[in-house]
Amino acid sequence: MRVTQGWTRFKQGIESSSVVKFTHLKSREKEELIQALKIVSALQNQVLASF
Numbered sequence: 001m002r003v004t005q006g007w008t009r010f011k012q013g014i015e016s017s018s019v020v021k022f023t024h025l026k027s028r029e030k031e032e033l034i035q036a037l038k039i040v041s042a043l044q045n046q047v048l049a050s051f
Contacts, residue, residue, distance in 0.1 A: 005024070009016060025033065 005020060006016060022030070
């Protein structure tokens with residue numbers, strides 16, 4: 001999704017941004033994002049627990 005929005009902005013000559021509009025995400029993409037965020041959170045917790 002981020003790549004699609006970035007490419008669209010580039011083609012339109014709009015300055016690049018790290019903002020992702022979640023209103024344009026499909027249900028499957030939202031589920032994938034939630035899963036990825038959970039994994040990142042779990043990895044962060046493991047790293048913090050090891051110190």
